[in-house]
Amino acid sequence: MTVTVMEEPSGRSRDVYRQTQDDIADEGEAELLLGNPHYTDSRHSENGLVGESGLNDPHSSVTWLDDEEIERLDFSSTADPANMFFNRVNSSEIIYQAKKKVCKMVGKYVMGDILGEGSYGKVKEVLDSETLNRRAVKILTKRKLRRIPNGEQNVRREIQLLRKLKHKNVVELLDVLCNEEKQKMYLIMEYCVGGLQELLDHAPQKKLPLFQAHRYFRQLINGLEYLHSCGVIHKDIKPGNLLLTLDHTLKISDFGVAEQLDAFAVDDTCTTGQGSPAFQPPEIANGHESFSGFKVDIWSSGVTLYNITTGLYPFEGDNIYRLLENIGKSQWQAPDWLYELDQTLAELILGMLQSEPMSRLTIQQIRHQSWFISAPKVTGPPIPIPPLKHDELRCSTVLPYLEAYHYETEREDVYFTEHDLNQELARQAATHAAQLRNSSSSTSVPNTKKKRNSSSIFLAF
DSSP, X not given: OOEEEEEOTTOOOOOEEEEOOGGGGGGTOOEEXXXXXXXXXXXXXXXXXXXXXXXXXXXXXXXXXXXXXXXXXXXXXXXXXXXXXXXXXXXXXXXXXXXXXXXXXXXXXXXXXXXXXXXXXXXXXXXXTTTOOEEEEEEEEHHHHHHSTTHHHHHHHHHHHHHHOOBTTBOOEEEEEEETTTTEEEEEEEOOSEEHHHHHHTSGGGOOOHHHHHHHHHHHHHHHHHHHHTTEEOSOOSGXXXXXOTTOOEEEOOOTTOEEOOTTOXXXXXXXXXXXXXXXXXXXXXXXXXXXXXXXXXXXXXXXXHHHHHSSOSSOOSSHHHHHHHHHHOOOOOOHHHHHHOHHHHHHHHHHTOSSGGGSOOHHHXXXXXXXXXXXXXXSOOOOOOOBTTBTTOOXXXXXXXXXXXXXXXXXXXXXXXXXXXXXXXXXXXXXXXXXXXXXXXXXXXXXXXXXXXXXXXXXX
8 A cells, every 4th residue: 555645844744634536446545645634636746736735835745655654653643633534433422223123034934143154155043934943044145156166066966965865963954945136045954053163162172071072973973874875975074064953963064065976886986075174084185086985984084083082183284285295194093192081982083094995994893893882981061052142042033033023113213422412412401591581581471381392302211
């Protein structure tokens, strides 16, 4: 950004003005004029179009400042804040009023507050007006999908897969609505109160107690076994894609990069991998053209289990390239402290994180592992699902919109400041004093009460 600073030769600074020109907005330039109460364009000086107090003044000087020098400028000592074009506002002098909630419907669903946002769109809570069940809607805009590689293709794939999947541990797609005018798509899904990643973020040391992690991991394997039986490879198993209901039922979600195997395929060979880098297996990190899809999900589930029980990742890197390099060339070994934590857990994770795909455990082998069969002892209370916006009960966010629609009277919201309030009180006091003087000076009609001016503003608190 280029800044022009103009001062009088005496160094005495006057009012500060900042004005942005439309014709140089693309160049990212702005001008700060010190000591010049009238804005002038320095590019017109050669044509003699600058005013009397402009750049043609031989007593004025022009200084060009870079970004670092601009940041060091102390305007408080060089200008009167009362005369600045932009003034600092004291928030205590402003009375704010909450934004009025507007009830909106998409089909038979009443919209609520936003639950989360992602690269594809946002997720809101909705209420089914026919069954009164809480649902979640994923709102997708075609404009955003076009910016993401394979965005529209991934969404179509996700819809096709979810329509035929129905399992306790797989999120269910209930309805799909389209708005061609707004270029939006609405995916209505069952409502979940939170996610496993959200649980980890609020947990001490970013990990779960072993007994709680055991419960979630068993549900993950149950859902994964169902997907593989349907010929579906998820490819992006991680805590962020594992949702939780109010009764702590785990739901596998986000099938944007999932793949459906051909019904006549002889094996589970895949050729594309688009999952999260930290959860990718060595065969994808090394750029293999084809690999076993089922083994990819086993590896990602092993990384997930390690993450939720230790709060760490088996492989790390300063950047994505170093991370993939470490995954591709390393043979992971369970650390000694993991064996001390739980030997059977360490053996299970080690079997799932074998660098050679054919050496990794299968789902059936996982089911026969000691840690999977025997639940760890309960050592304390489980990590609760964190509150949503300070609401521990996670009440429906749709209700305030319904209340505003059915019970609030139509009125125009009034916004005013404390300055406006003081002015109105002073005006009413002056009017009342004038009425008292007029009534006392009048002898023909004593003790007459005059009506309040109809233009007065009634202020309620």
